[in-house]
Amino acid sequence: MTKSATNETGIHLKGRDFIGLVDYTAEEIQYLIDLAVELKRKNREGEVYQPLKGKTLGMIFEKSSTRTRVSFEVGMYQLGGHALFLSKNDLQLGRGETIWDTAQVMSRYLDGIMLRTFAHRTAIDLARGATIPVINGLTDLSHPCQALADYQTIYEKKGRLQGLKLAYIGDGNNMAHSLMIGGSKLGVNVAIATPEGYAPDRTIIETAKEMASQSGSQLSIVTDPKEAIVDADIVYTDVWASMGFEDEQKQREAAFAKFQVNEELVKYAKSDYLFMHCLPAHRGEEVSEGVLEGKHSIIFDQAENRLHAQKAVMASIM
Template sequence: MTINLLATQHLAGMDLLQLADFSSESIEGLVRLADDMKKNKGNYANSLQGQILGMIFEKSSTRTRVSFEAAMLQLGGHAMFLSSNDLQIGRGETIEDTGQVLSGYLDGIMIRTHHHSRIEALAEAASIPVINGLTDAYHPCQALADLLTVYELKGKFKGQKLVYVGDGNNVAHSLMIGCAMTGMNFTLTAPAGYEPASEIVEKAKEMAARTKAKIEITADPCEAVKEADFIYTDVWTSMGQEEEAKERLKAFAAYQVNDQLMSLAKADCKFMHCLPAHRGEEVSASVMDGAASVVFQQAENRLHAQKAVLYSLMKK
């Protein structure tokens, strides 16, 4: 407990917009804190008593909404669901004005939105912690839950190899940064035109140079998964990309995570997915529902990772 607090106590009042906002020590501290909160739930009851988290949703969600709301309740606080359809930002009020107004009512804000610049503007205007529940560029809370899952299964990060198969999207960006910060080797395999943003790859490589991790991007999924400890995928068509669905199904046809691809990795390789999953597209049902799958452990860990974030940023 002492180690966890020493690594995270300085985060009080800060925003979490992307993992790179924090130090590697703080990220690992959040993971260890989340692990302790999962094992010793009662030790943290009422730690955020009387505090209110406002949850702004401009994109729909299952895991983000339920896990954040449950997290606040378990910590003794309260969470308010704020749909953009019910707020004045849905009718033209600026995100900056919204941030200043909500700062007078709440103790923290979680927002799930589109352009990353939007959450940056909100955080700049707000005087309370702002947490990224997802933007088009990053999904840091998902990556923290993924790191917690790795930590539970392996007890360490360094020397592990995680391979992401599929679209270089917001989940891939945060996962790549998280791996680089904790010393995990990260390989992403995607067809041409669907690679992660080059500036984020460069940022990850700079971090990896300090932690001795390897960051690799390749178009060959069979080569990529060799010696993998974890194989991770996400849907091929994310929210807002529905018009590209047919084109994406064709482009990613050779990138399905199935039994054949899993057989090329280590014998004890685990399968990860941020959910929701489309069986028969990015992953076969046999892998999704097989013995190597840890996807529901990941999903539960959203709750515990977010409790660690809320506790560290909002505790008075």
């Protein structure tokens, strides 16, 4: 949906929704990464940059969060705008008002909406009903803000994205989906290792493979973490039981027992590999304490970049 302004690069993003990286070209994603790097520089040098002065972002949270809430709220403040926190208990959505009606009303008050929810369909329906930009802060299918920040972090650390190998070890969840889509667009080789029965969504796999064929990158889905991690430039993992799957914790601990990213497994990666985790981490579960706190870990750099990547998105589309 296009709800456009031109910058010096010729990229048109004003008024766009940010529901998934699949909706953006490689050039547009790279533009957002470059802008995030520039906004990070401005922030660190104390340069005031407030393109969203007088604008308000409504933040709807059906799922709790640390990084998403703080980074969006601080980001809007730094861009000169205001962020309004709205839990599901604060809205009539919790009492049966439709997404369409909510989207229409909020479009009359706000300049943008960020939604962190369970069903991806909710984000799509909200965007269809809204006449202002809608940002996906996380759904069960996609986490584009995190993936954008991750690729910004890799770009800063490695100086490039094209041709690098990212190995994702763990659950084929929303994080795996967004890394696959983003990597396939940007020319990153992505290897996903999951236990049987926990592979990523088949439709997303096919979409990512088609995009990888266009960018010249490779996408592989395997069930052996050692196979995936061989010669990896980046090793990535996430919790085994994402929010909403807590009742499967014991079952998943058994299924993922051989998928812990630990000192033995990372020996198969490149000697200068980077370790990433979108956090929160369950230390000693999906990743050993030694890897999480080791010299290759850049987990807090990527956490910080949520702020800068999301500022780039908000500044561009709002």
